[in-house]
Amino acid sequence: MLTATQLYNAVTRTGSNFASSVATEPAVKQQTNYFLANIGSVTSAKQLVNNSKLYNYVMNAFGLGDELNAKALITKVLEGGTGSGSFAASLNDPRYSALAAAFNFNENGTATTQSETTQQTTVSNFYEQTVENNVGQQNQGAQMALYFKRMASQITSPYSILGDQTLLKVFETAFNLPTTFSLGNVDTEAKTVGQLLDISKLQDPTYLQKFIERFTASYDAQNPMGGNSSPPTVAMLVSQPSISQSLLLSIANLKLGGS
Template structure:
């Protein structure tokens, strides 16, 4: 596997170009073209759920591809919306569902929901990011986790949001050397521990966020030195959006310090 610190750095050096390369992939282009051509035809929650291509695209875009089977749950999330504190979305304490229900707010906007240019652009942008992260994960799980943390950071309002997301929690645990066994503690005690280590409000600041990510990737690479110190030939055959094969070979030849 590739050193996650170096891979993440290369991906984010010109992140907009990396995303553009992902969007230009023929498979992604076909999926996005179908979404653009058909999303206006969706006038209700059931219209969305009954079109498997659109449904899968949207679920992927909002990080819920692992929940595509749970149509009953998604129907309730989209039907109830976000305005009531008692809605399912607001009781799940998972920013993915809230982002989905906020964007596809059928409860408030009805049949006009999907005609929103902002909704369409947001969904496409999200889909590109999710696809990028998935592809990166095939070569460097650590870099994938770092990209995920970077993307989700603006949605983190409390330590409980971190505790409710296994990837966010793993990043924080790795960055600060916390044992996974901390999950055996009470939830409030865990939140207190994380709150002392991570300034939640400062995650909105790029410099502070970058510091957390750098701590994570450095520790991740140390913890996984046996897999990050060498690069198998087949790893270089994986499609890596935004990075050419020759550049991957250059990255792989760099020492762990990366200079």
């Protein structure tokens, strides 16, 4: 089994190839075709939430598959817009902010779902979620590293990390913090996060890469046998469409020096 460092490097080096392979998987292709054919006719947040196929696709695309039953909350997120005073922002979880930004019914009204950018962003996210899920079958550390990399652009404060259990686990592991870290005063925890990690620099690819390297190295040291227990916010992805076994084998056989 590859280490988290090896698998993360292999996937990020050839990520576009994996995304392309995911797109051709029958289950993924079927769900994506349905989404693209029907999402443009949705004119409100409530209509989106009440269409189970579209709703499930969107929720899983934004990493919210564990909140499928929270329809009232999601409706409020979709109708609340974006910005520091929005309902999505108050949840201190970058997944909700990303969803609200993509499906901003507050600002764009009935034309929200007709945006090509919104549609393509959702599809791209769905592919990435599927790749991450299947990478997690090989090594959960690599999956968490990919998730942090993808969510980095949505991390705006220490509270963004504290509000997402997977991001928090990555942070705790990178700095060898005890699991009891998140049980203290939230403002004290936020101060610690800000002292150890420069949130503003996460938009810098070099800084972000160094942090992820720190995490995967620490994860590998703590989990010499691969540590394949599911992190909290990605466990729900098990039900996602899977990549074929041949693709999983190709990931496992990649070498750091090339394929």
